[in-house]
Amino acid sequence: MAISIWRWRLLFALLLSTVLFYALIFLFEGFHQESTRLAIRWSARFAAVFFCAAFGASTFQHFGKGGFTYWLRMNRKYFGIAYAITHFFHLSFLVLLQNNFHPVFNLAKTTSLMAGGMAYFFAGTMLLTSFDAFSRHLSPSQWKWLHTIGGWWIWGIFVKSYAKNALNYPGYMVLFLLLALTALLKAIRYVQLWKYQVLLGK
Numbered sequence: 001m002a003i004s005i006w007r008w009r010l011l012f013a014l015l016l017s018t019v020l021f022y023a024l025i026f027l028f029e030g031f032h033q034e035s036t037r038l039a040i041r042w043s044a045r046f047a048a049v050f051f052c053a054a055f056g057a058s059t060f061q062h063f064g065k066g067g068f069t070y071w072l073r074m075n076r077k078y079f080g081i082a083y084a085i086t087h088f089f090h091l092s093f094l095v096l097l098q099n100n101f102h103p104v105f106n107l108a109k110t111t112s113l114m115a116g117g118m119a120y121f122f123a124g125t126m127l128l129t130s131f132d133a134f135s136r137h138l139s140p141s142q143w144k145w146l147h148t149i150g151g152w153w154i155w156g157i158f159v160k161s162y163a164k165n166a167l168n169y170p171g172y173m174v175l176f177l178l179l180a181l182t183a184l185l186k187a188i189r190y191v192q193l194w195k196y197q198v199l200l201g202k
């Protein structure tokens with residue numbers, strides 16, 4: 001499959017279309033608690049799709065070679081940036097909710113705030129270290145550890161949120177299965193790479 005939109009243009013198109021979507025929510029629904037919650041939910045959904053595209057790109061290409069997976073892999077950095085920015089939209093909508101309608105941060109459990117805060121720490125550092133100006137301060141293995149641990153942490157929070165929803169609302173099953181497939185293929189790939197290393201005697 002030939003897709004002709006790449007890199008920065010792709011990032012711009014992803015962010016522009018999602019920002020337009022949020023704007024339409026507020027335009028047609030008005031500015032109140034429910035519309036803000038809708039924007040929170042949609043920003044999490046967009047973030048989950050962009051996240052899987054970035055986190056799973058290399059593995060998807062390994063197991064399913066083709067034009068689409070090649071395109072995905074070559075653009076994984078831009079999907080990663082789109083994920084992080086979209087997740088900061090999630091946070092901005094939460095701040096709107098807190099300041100105007102409902103004290104969401106005051107009512108959240110401390111453990112949830114810590115887990116969410118940690119995910120934002122990872123999203124922020126992973127975003128910055130996608131650029132040479134920051135990544136040059138890390139060794140390749142430090143960079144890899146940051147993006148692996150951060151990726152799995154964020155994956156865990158998505159899965160926790162969507163597993164419950166998928167049981168109650170079947171529409172969420174699509175997102176849950178996408179997250180599950182990403183993890184399953186990555187886990188198989190880890191085992192394959194570990195076996196090669198054992199064979200090579202490393």
Ligand code: HEM
Nearest residue numbers: 037040041044104108113116117119120154157158161162
């Ligand atoms: C401290 C930070 C965070 C807070 C306080 C928070 C709060 C919320 C709230 C209140 C909702 C429900 C909105 C509604 O249905 O009315 C929500 C939805 C959601 N959040 Fe967050 N969130 C945080 C960070 C995160 C992070 C880091 C992730 C993922 C890595 C995440 C993923 C989700 C998902 C998947 C949903 C469900 C969306 C849906 O129902 O379609 N959140 N969040």
